[in-house]
Amino acid sequence: MSREAVFNLVVLAGLVALPLYAHLSDAPFTITLATRAVILSLAAVGLNIALGIGGLVSLGHAVFFGVGGYAMGILAFHAQTYAPLMEWPFVVEGTKSMPVIWLVAVVFSALVALGIGLLSLRTSGVYFIMITLAFGQMFYYFAISWSAYGGEDGMSIYVRNGFPGLNTLVPVQFYGLCLVLLCAALAFNAVLLRSPFGLALNAARQVPDRVRAVGLDPFRLRLLAFVISGAITGLAGALFADLNRFVSPTMFSWQLSGEFIVFIIIGGTARLFGPVAGAVLFVALEHFLGGVSDYWHIWFGLLLLGVVLFGRGGLIGVIAGRGRGHD
């Protein structure tokens, strides 16, 4: 077994063992923190399909995160106020059921990704980075002025949504649910990497001319990758909204899109567990550094700079040795 595989197993074991530790040491907040890390990991795993395999540096992935969050917020808001979502041509009621919310979140973020992808994948390089950023800003300002759903204030959902057979209000149970989804996404990612689609997408990042020359269209490959990526990040958004029982336009902010990229880089680009390692590290740093100094962003910035300049390959690169780079 390679060192990377060992590392992945250790991370996974840690995530599974954590609730046990938290239970024994009576630290329920540790679970909340871990849930946050797991959900952000899921969002970054989504982005990594576009960025790590497809080479699409999207600085607007918070859009999908936000769409997923608002899907949850809007459905739950209508459920808690007993006002139907729409009455014509047929009545659509809100819901507090997580599976339904997840489905809606995934479908809508996939549709948004399809729309954004169709337009922005015509560009490449810096233009792609910038046009995704612009779409992010568009959604951000739209959410701020969408007063029906709280505008800048966002929306509070007073009780976490339910999942059949579980009590999601118990932190460990919600954590378990998120962890299962993260593992499912990682498994899907692993399968994808070995599939014909993974092969073709990977090649489309490295040698698009070759991919065309064998009769495949890189645009379509990238578009599909972008849609899948957006759907997974959207699912993470719905979970994040449920974790906080709150949605707001900050879920669309470009800084959040930047942070998703940060997770992937500090974890290790194009590593299966890179986004997970990065997000866990980020949440831990935010928690501990934030306690040490008011100016913790400086230290975090320096750390990030160090990783980019000297620690290529991220955390996993340092631990497991060099894999393939991302350039």
Added chain:
Amino acid sequence: MNFKTLAKTVAMGGAVCAALATAAAAEVKVGMITTLSGGGAGLGIDVRDGFLLALEQSGRDDIEVVIEDDQRKPDVAVQLADKLVQSEKVDVLTGIIWSNLAMAVVPSVTAQGKFYLSPNAGPSQLAGRGCHPNYFNVAWQNDAYHEAAGAYAAADGSKKAFVLAPNYPAGQDAITGFKRGFGGEIAAEVYTKLGQTDYAAEIAQIRASDADILYYFLPGGMGISFMKQYSGSGAEVPVIGPAFSFDQGILGAIGDAALGVKNTAHWSKDLDVPGNAEFVASFSEKYGRLPSIYAAQGFDTALLLVSATAAADVTDADAFRAALKAADFQSVRGAFKFADNHHPIQTIYMREVIKEGDVVTNRLVGPAAEDYADPYGVDCKM
């Protein structure tokens, strides 16, 4: 590992008698979530400093404060609230500056049986249908300044107002509040982009209008930008606003451009009520700057907390709630009591920006709305 500020000062001989009488009361743990980094940090720092000053002066050594920085991000605030409730097991929470953060945090912490004392934000939802027995607003309901300003402008003889606010819920509330108090004709109602820094276009519209009064609500950097640009534009419509845009923290950055502007607040540093002069003096001495309304709010919040913990044990929720509701403390704003929706009934004053030596600051003009109570209380069922 936690950023703990243990406000434990040695109890001094001259400490408040009430505090000594109940010295046996259990320790009270307070969680403060406020903005200490990023663009809006000035407000949070003032609230924190005012709060800690009052605590220190009370001489109470049984109140422990855990302070956390929300970075002005709602999701961070929610996470910190979870941490304070689940991990630190605090009894009382306070500190949030922004309405949207309050909306994200307050309903869930009060639902978990904790008390929340708001030192700044007062969104209408929490004053009306969303009110809660454990939620107390020590500052003001969001509409208060706006409505009082409208009433003052109308009483002052203004007939036609130009109103301006950012396009977000607090901005829309501000305009609604002003119009309710004003009752007169509105020349134009302009919504700007949140975070906008250039107001040339709006100022041109103002100059072209026939309004005889300009009311604007642009908190933070937006207000600084607007006022500097407005004063240089040659527009002559007199300005009135809420104190948020003319408070001590930002007047320094606006400078002379703000001179003469009228603004509403529930407190002013030259307000002649018992304890206020001492507060201003001790705050200035300790922190080397003049207190802002936020500092006064933080100070009052701590006074309320101290008075309630002296009268009742925090573990007895009903008694503690009653003690809070009684508001048995000398507020630096003068007369103060809670309405049934746990929001203040208080006088809103009109202030004017002046220069004292080199320092641009506010002076009291007079009451703008006496015994103001917000209109949302009727919707509050508790």
Added chain:
Amino acid sequence: MTEAVLQTRGLFKAFGALQATEDVSIELRPGEIHAVIGPNGAGKSTLIGQISGAIVPDAGAVLLGGRDVTALAVPGRAKAGLARTFQISQLAMEDTVLQNALLGALGAAGRPFDMLRPVARRGALRDRAEAALARVGLTDQARMRVAELSHGQRRQLEVAVALTLAPKCFVMDEPMAGLGTEGSARLTGLLDGLRAEAPILLVEHDMDAVFALADRISVLVYGRVIASGTVAEIRADPAVREAYLGDAA
């Protein structure tokens, strides 16, 4: 005369004031290697671009097996049976040799959106890829990463990827580029055998290879075909001697 597999009819392309190709009409017949030669800047790359679909001609048409494919983009022409190789190797350097060949097989088979079954388990793709690698002599290197291959091996892999497409014709852009005598000889042998499977349009600078392989040669100078014919005819053509080969030839 048998019908041409690949045919261009009056291709024109200008970049600003520069006329890169001007009325270029050439034919590739079954079983032959047709070489296109010409000095630097003669328009060879532009011609290849127009044939493969990367460059849209200002006027003219490209026919593949008698069908007009001018309106098709690169992937469409590949599907129609045109396999090209690149002057500068276009290979996924991070991937293995086998994976690169599999990419070609996948392109030929279509359906690249299968994301659940591992490639390795799709036997038909694998067989096709391994057969192509065996054909160019890279079976032993199948599990190596392309980054670890020598330059000569990469040129062989370029041909192998084209082979996986089982095309109607090959269009090869300087396959000998950068190769030494030995590598060049090996590749020449390989191409020699390929013409039986599909004809090759060969753009090449290496004159030894061209004279060894070509059935016919077209000479491109300043965007125009100044001569076209058998090797002997071209060697004897005075215009070619003057414009291109010089008196030395």
Added chain:
Amino acid sequence: MSLILIAEQVLNGLQFGIMLFLMAAGLTLIFGVMGLINLAHGSLYMVGAFCAAAVAAATGSFALGLVAALAGAAAAGALIELVVIRRLYDRDHLDQVLATFALILIFSEGTRWVFGSFPLYLDVPPALAGPVALPFGIQYPLYRLALIVIGLVVAAGLFWLIARTRIGVQIRAGENDREMIAALGVDIDRLYTFVFALGAALAGLAGALVGAIQSVQVGMGEPVLILAFVTIVIGGIGSIKGALIGALLVGLTETLGSVFLPELFKLFMAPAAATQTGASLSSMAIYILMAMVLIWRPTGLFGARA
């Protein structure tokens, strides 16, 4: 709505666009010559404003403040070029985005550490305060007029520098071929540091000039940064001419959109709803503009064809 008001709004849009150009020019130059995408450009804008505010407060002279802004931002730019940016030229855009994102964090919190959390005071110099009467009865703030003039002068200077001077030749050569100018014996490291410092100085100048009529505070750079990126993407990355056209387009769209869109909606909606819808749409207007330009021309108006 009167013609005078429209004329005034157009002036406002121009002024906004010109200031945006100062930001965008540096960004596009740095991208064109070094191929670097610099998210920290907004931080240099902030550094300029803070230097100007600090020096103007200490000396009472706005002009000295401007000098300090230029010098401070150029020095900060040269410093980060030498220490950090230099290592990024050969990296892909992803690394550049990340490293300069980290620089934003460091600059923002560092500035707050040095200057505190409250906005600083920086005002228009008395000589330029107040309005001025223009033809047709237009009253316009003198300072804003001065900004337009300064911006145009700087733009002209920049075009001259690039078209007519030795260093301009090197810059243009650098855009085309790095190895070529190294072969010509140009010290490429020094050229890059110079270009980066020049871009930084322009950003710092914009920060100081705009800071006088806006708020000098931490985080002031990010909104401008995003607008500047929108600008150069519209204009075509690497093109100074594109940056100028893009900046004017963005400035006019932003300014005129916020004024006229609500008016437009009032034609067929209730006033309150129209005001809000118009305001919402106008806040998204430039991003819509950018998306449309990129769909039409994926490399911007004056960008090199891919």
